[in-house]
Amino acid sequence: xxxxxxxxxxxxxxxxxxxxxxxxxxxxxxxxxxxxxxxxxxxxxxxxxxxxxxxxxxxxxxxxxxxxxxxxxxxxxxxxxxxxxxxxxxxxxxxxxxxxxxxxxxxxxxxxxxxxxxxxxxxxxxxxxxxxxxxxxxxxxxxxxxxxxxxxxxxxxxxxxxxxxxxxxxxxxxxxxxxxxxxxxxxxxxxxxxxxxxxxxxxxxxxxxxxxxxxxxxxxxxxxxxxxxxxxxxxxxxxxxxxxxxxxxxxxxxxxxxxxxxxxxxxxxxxxxxxxxxxxxxxxxxxxxxxxxxxxxxxxxxxxxxxxxxxxxxxxxxxxxxxxxxxxxxxxxxxxxxxxxxxxxxxxxxxxxxxxxxxxxxxxxxxxxxxxxxxxxxxxxxxxxxxxxxxxxxxxxxxxxxxxxxx
Amino acid sequence: xxxxxxxxxxxxxxxxxxxxxxxxxxxxxxxxxxxxxxxxxxxxxxxxxxxxxxxxxxxxxxxxxxxxxxxxxxxxxxxxxxxxxxxxxxxxxxxxxxxxxxxxxxxxxxxxxxxxxxxxxxxxx
Ligand SMILES: Cc1ncc(COP(=O)(O)O)c(C=O)c1O
Numbered sequence: 273x274x275x276x277x278x279x280x281x282x283x284x285x286x287x288x289x290x291x292x293x294x295x296x297x298x299x300x301x302x303x304x305x306x307x308x309x310x311x312x313x314x315x316x317x318x319x320x321x322x323x324x325x326x327x328x329x330x331x332x333x334x335x336x337x338x339x340x341x342x343x344x345x346x347x348x349x350x351x352x353x354x355x356x357x358x359x360x361x362x363x364x365x366x367x368x369x370x371x372x373x374x375x376x377x378x379x380x381x382x383x384x385x386x387x388x389x390x391x392x393x394x395x396x397x398x399x400x401x402x403x404x405x406x407x408x409x410x411x412x413x414x415x416x417x418x419x420x421x422x423x424x425x426x427x428x429x430x431x432x433x434x435x436x437x438x439x440x441x442x443x444x445x446x447x448x449x450x451x452x453x454x455x456x457x458x459x460x461x462x463x464x465x466x467x468x469x470x471x472x473x474x475x476x477x478x479x480x481x482x483x484x485x486x487x488x489x490x491x492x493x494x495x496x497x498x499x500x501x502x503x504x505x506x507x508x509x510x511x512x513x514x515x516x517x518x519x520x521x522x523x524x525x526x527x528x529x530x531x532x533x534x535x536x537x538x539x540x541x542x543x544x545x546x547x548x549x550x551x552x553x554x555x556x557x558x559x560x561x562x563x564x565x566x567x568x569x570x571x572x573x574x575x576x577x578x579x580x581x582x583x584x585x586x587x588x589x590x591x592x593x594x595x596x597x598x599x600x601x602x603x604x605x606x607x608x609x610x611x612x613x614x615x616x617x618x619x620x621x622x623x624x625x626x627x628x629x630x631x632x633x634x635x636x637x638x639x640x641x642x643x644x645x646x647x648x649x650x651x652x653x654x655x656x657x658x659x660x661x662x663x664x665x666x667x668x669x670x671x672x673x674x675x676x677x678x679x
Numbered sequence: 680x681x682x683x684x685x686x687x688x689x690x691x692x693x694x695x696x697x698x699x700x701x702x703x704x705x706x707x708x709x710x711x712x713x714x715x716x717x718x719x720x721x722x723x724x725x726x727x728x729x730x731x732x733x734x735x736x737x738x739x740x741x742x743x744x745x746x747x748x749x750x751x752x753x754x755x756x757x758x759x760x761x762x763x764x765x766x767x768x769x770x771x772x773x774x775x776x777x778x779x780x781x782x783x784x785x786x787x788x789x790x791x792x793x794x795x796x797x798x799x800x801x802x803x804x
Contacts, residue, residue, distance in 0.1 A: 584716055586741035590682070590690065621714040658696055658745060660720040660737040661713060676712035677794070 278594045280640045284481075284574055284633030285430050285458060286598060290526065291483040291634070297529040298485065301325060301522040311519045312510065322521045329528025333477065333490055336531040337456075337465040345491045345511045346524055350457035351381040353476035353491035354424075356515060357453045358385045360501030361422055361474065362394055365451065369419035373397045375407060376616040378426055381476075382455055386424070395419070403618050404567035405434040413444060422451040427465070427475075428458035431600075431613040431629055432566030433575025435463055442471030451499060457481055457489070461534030462542065462572045467492060473499045479523070483634060484530030488523035491515075541634060546573035548632050548641050553578075555645030559652065561665070565600075565614055565627055579619065579627040582662040583655045588626060591651035595644055600627030622661075622671075682742055683776035689746035694753050697735040699724055706799025710790040717744040717784065721791035723755060723763070725799055731755045731763055736791075743781040747771050747788035760796050 281289075290298075300306045301322070311326045313319025330341040347353045362372060374386055376398045386396045397415045402408055407425060416423075423445050428435050438454050445452035453474040456465060461482045467475065475492040479485055493499055493514065507516030553576055556562060561581035577600075580588065585599045600611040610624030619627075630644070656662040664671060682690070699705045699722040706725065711718040717740030724733040734752040738745045750771060755763040771777075771785035 582739065584740050584744075586716070587690075587745060590742045621716075625716055658693060658737055659739040660709065660718055661739045663698070663737060671713060676714075676718070677710045677790075 276639055276643055279596045280594065280644055281596045282630045282632060282636065282640075282644060283596045283598055284636075285433070285629065285631035287480045287486065288483045288633055289635065290480075290485055291530060291533060293533060294484055294526050294529045298522045298526040301525050307521070309521070311521055312508070322519075325521055325525050326519055329524045332528035332532040332535075336460060336535045337467050337475070337477075337492065338469075339467040339492055340495060343467075343492050343495055345493055345514050346519055347476075347489045347491055347515055348487055349480070349489040350379075350455060350476045350478035351489075352515075353478075353489050354379070354381040354453075354455055355385050356491050356501065356504050357474040357476060357493075358382065358422065358424055359389065359504055360514070361451050361453070361499065362389050363502035364500045365421045366394075369417075369421040371395045371397070371417055371419040372422045372424065373399065373412065373415050373420060374424040375399045375401060375426070377401050377405060377429055377431075377613045378424065379430055379455055379457070382424055382426070401616055404570075405429060405432050405565075405613075405617055406567055406570060407436055407441070409437070409440055409444065412441065416448060416450070420448070420450050422453060424453040424455070426455040426458070428456070428463060428572050429566070429613065430458050431598075431611060432577045432617075433458075433571045433631070434566040435459070435570045435572060437570075438472060439470055445473075446471040459572070460531065461538050462574065464538075467494075474501075479527035479530055482530050482534050485523050485526040488520060488527045490527070542573045545632050545634075545636070548636055548638060549573055549576055549630075551638065552576055552630060552632070552641050552645060555642070556648060559649065563619075563623060565617060565619065565623075574632040576630045576632075577627060578630070579614075579623040580652045581623060581626060582659050582665055583626045583652055584659075585625040585627065587655055588628065588651060591655060592628070592647060594647060598629040598631075600624050600629070685750075685775050686742055686746040686777070689749040689775070690742040693736075693745060693749040695733075695735050695749065696737065698722065698737065699733065699735050703802050704799075706795040706797070706802070708791045708794025708796075708798055710794050711740070711744075711787050713739065716740060717787060719744065719748045719787050719791045721748060721751065721788075721795045723795045723799060725760065729759050731758055731760070740784065740787075741781070743775065743777055743784040744787065746775050747777075747784045748791065750774060751788045751792060755792060760799070763792055764796055766792055 309318030309322040311322040334341040457478040473494045478489040563579045565577040614624035709720045720737045736748040738748045768785035768789040
């Protein structure tokens with residue numbers, strides 16, 4: 273194991289390293305020797321070459337999701353794409369109604385955008401997921417009113433990796449004439465997306481979750497039937513007026529190349545990643561009192577989110593200094609806030625606090641997984657030896673019956 | 680989050696982890712709540728002369744909570760109950776160089792001492 277480089281990166285849902293092939297392409301679009309031109313310059317060669325590169329990238333992004341390149345709008349990332357989609361459509365269609373439906377487990381980029389719309393007078397319903405993290409379509413139907421103009425449900429959840437049935441939701445939304453937005457930041461290259469078949473109107477993408485650069489993303493805006501948006505960024509009228517700002521050629525080229533590679537390699541890659549994930553899962557699953565968060569079947573290959581009961585999350589992260597993983601409690605904030613996603617699944621605070629998200633990706637090796645298993649098991653054992661809650665559990669005491677002296 | 684050397688040391692090598700057999704000479708304090716992310720259990724064994732001769736702890740909580748309780752077990756040993764009661768959270772926070780967001784760990788450790796002493800005294804009445 274001596275050749276393992278520490279810490280081991282198991283946080284691919286936070287971000288991915290740029291694939292070296294992508295970095296090589298990007299570096300061709302920066303310097304005086306390269307193609308540094310402004311794609312909007314119509315009067316000379318520098319502009320034309322840059323525009324060509326942007327067009328190719330637009331095609332590559334469209335190809336991965338089976339869309340028309342004219343339906344791809346460049347943004348600075350999925351956050352901006354979510355903002356543009358939700359605010360843009362809400363503002364454009366506000367005469368039709370003022371009600372939006374989303375889920376409690378969405379990314380903050382969707383939730384906080386909805387909060388902003390509430391301040392502007394829109395009404396938003398935040399649906400609870402089922403215990404496995406999935407949406408019950410019947411609950412969505414029941415929440416819909418004649419005022420509902422938009423439904424926003426993410427494709428793959430960033431914390432627990434579960435895949436929502438966007439096909440079924442899309443059928444329902446289309447039937448009712450409701451705009452359907454999907455945050456697909458976590459699903460490109462992991463789940464097949466066919467926008468010709470899916471009845472999705474708006475879809476957000478990010479490059480840096482799929483081995484592309486940070487700071488670039490895209491919004492898919494359906495042409496047939498046409499979806500209209502009110503621009504949120506005004507200026508030179510780029511991107512059909514929907515998003516002004518000089519296009520970041522090198523970033524766009526990087527996203528295009530990353531998505532091209534994803535399309536080419538996703539089938540074999542996901543199979544390999546799934547084997548590694550199962551190896552990790554099997555290495556931990558025989559311990560006492562461990563719980564997988566989120567549905568294990570309807571889940572991307574690279575995600576394992578697991579709670580270790582009677583162990584506190586921050587100390588676990590501390591014990592796992594050699595692993596770069598995410599914790600279900602945000603220990604950077606003053607008060608220890610358990611993950612709102614796990615809370616929405618109905619997990620109690622203790623289990624939410626003690627959750628670890630492992631996300632596996634392109635550069636993860638079997639040796640790294642085996643080493644991670646050893647580290648995690650040792651850390652959990654050590655912390656349980658220290659834990660009064662573990663002793664109480666072992667003595668058969670029901671922790672819910674204890675009167676705690678909270679502070 | 681960066682931890683101080685002392686927190687790391689107590690976390691890596693916690694002192695006096697364990698459980699004391701419960702009898703009249705032992706006071707047990709358990710404070711905190713699982714939902715808040717930390718629970719400390721502190722036990723003291725008191726001699727006939729009123730001196731704390733042994734202390735043990737178990738803590739569910741972050742590294743700073745573990746370090747605070749570990750430190751407190753070292754500090755209370757050899758002290759009388761009144762002396763132990765004078766250990767304040769500010770002393771603990773200072774010794775461990777706790778950042779502001781972790782001050783509550785030292786408060787909890789102070790509470791644990793008080794609870795253990797109370798428990799011991801109530802047994803003696
Ligand atoms: C589901 C989801 N939506 C949106 C985002 C934000 O993407 P970006 O960093 O490109 O703004 C992320 C990543 O943090 C995400 O996981």
